[in-house]
Amino acid sequence: MRKSLIGIILLSIVIVGIALPAGFSAQADNKVITYGEATYNNAQYKSSVDNFFSQQANVDVGSINYKLITADEVNKIASTITHKTYNSNQILSSALVDLDEQGSIKVTVDKSKITTITADMYISALKSAGITHGHVYVTSPVSATGESALAGIMNSYEVVTDVEIPETVKEAANEEIYTEAEIIENDNVTADELSSLVDDVKETVQNENITDHATIVNIIYNYTVNNNINLTNSSIENLATSIGGVQAVQGDVESYTSQVTEFVGNNSGDFSLNGLFSRLGL
Structure with missing residues (x-):
């Protein structure tokens, strides 16, 4: 049975190889x-x-x-x-x-x-x-x-x-990248600090299915206080908008x-x- 299965697979590979155009590389x-x-x-x-x-x-x-x-x-x-x-x-x-x-x-x-x-x-x-x-x-x-x-x-x-x-989905993901780049450029925060912040906040927002902007702002603010990270109010607002945007398209992401x-x-x-x-x- 095993030999038969191997034979079928090898035969299939040969057939596929014949059918594929020249120069094809899997x-x-x-x-x-x-x-x-x-x-x-x-x-x-x-x-x-x-x-x-x-x-x-x-x-x-x-x-x-x-x-x-x-x-x-x-x-x-x-x-x-x-x-x-x-x-x-x-x-x-x-x-x-x-x-x-x-x-x-x-x-x-x-x-x-x-x-x-x-x-x-x-x-x-x-x-x-x-x-x-x-x-x-x-x-x-x-x-x-x-x-x-x-x-x-x-x-x-x-x-x-x-x-x-x-x-x-593309827009939400790109907004996440652009927002983080802007914050790194303008605020006194390292890339590693910001990356950890975003991951933790996104996890909380997704697990609790939070869509309210003010609630996301509070989550980010509490994180910055607990981890001694300095972000301007404007950056917190922008980051909350970005994370909220990611959460809003989860249905499209799942599809x-x-x-x-x-x-x-x-x-x-x-x-x-x-x-x-x-x-x-x-």
Whole structure:
């Protein structure tokens, strides 16, 4: 019976191999790179970014599908959050998403280039969007805050899974990143302190299903007092709005998560051939 099962699986693999177009790579198909348009259009910049991805993710970047993130895409998001306008020369942050790597979501940030957004911040924002699996690598050819990279990361997940993230969810996750970046820039708080604050407050808000803005403000204020963190009243208000926005789209997040379950399941390698053989004990 076991030999028959192995034979059926191998025959299926041969048939699939015949049906697939030339150049198809199962490994590459589960990975996507998004380049900021300024990076992609500069050979030296692109080479720098590709070297980081090659070394950190141990991949052949030439075999991986890619997409460009343009200023228009970033501005579409920023227009409703920061009201800033970026030109094409400012879109530098680039990201590689690898869904072959098993386990909970991981983010590796090039700290020598990404100056503001930390790995924990990306993880928190991605979880807000219902993304909990895969390994994300973020870099830039020159110093950049890393804010615009989130748009590319979520775009990558859409490409790999072929499931579109609802616009409401994208906006909430991006607002979380932009708000944190602004607070770090203007307040006397470290990235680690702010990241811990956001995670703890989000957990409380989600567990108790809190939607009232004033209540969220009080939760944040009490946290800052108990942990000796100095945030201005304006920052607390903005952070409460951001966290409230994440909570408000949980229905859309759950809908998105249910659609990608068949792709990522309980771990990101489940849909690879290695994952198939592992589950069958072969």
